[in-house]
Amino acid sequence: CAVAGVVVVAYVDEAEGVLVEDAQKGGFFSKIVLRPKVTITPDSDPEKAASLHEKAHEKCFIANSVNFPVTHEETIIRQAK
Secondary structure, eight states: OTTTTOOEEEEEEOOEEEEEEETTTEEEEEEEEEOEEEEEOTTSOHHHHHHHHHHHHHTOTTGGGSSSOEEEOOEEEEOOO
C-alpha cells in the first residue's frame, strides 16, 4: 500500500473458520473467512486499497499453502479529515 500511495493507519481482522470433526481424519479446517477492517488516511484512495488487498490475497503464502479455501471480505474505512 505504501508504495502505491495508500497509507494504512489501522488494521483489524475478524477471522472465522469452519472446523470439521471426522472419526477417520480427526479435526480439520474446511474453510476460513478473513474480515479485515482497514483504515486509511483521508487522502488515500479506497478503491486502490481494495484492489491492492485483492492482489495481496492472491500472493498470500499462507492461503496458498493450505488445502482449504481462504476467502476475504474486506472493509475499507477512510478517516475523516
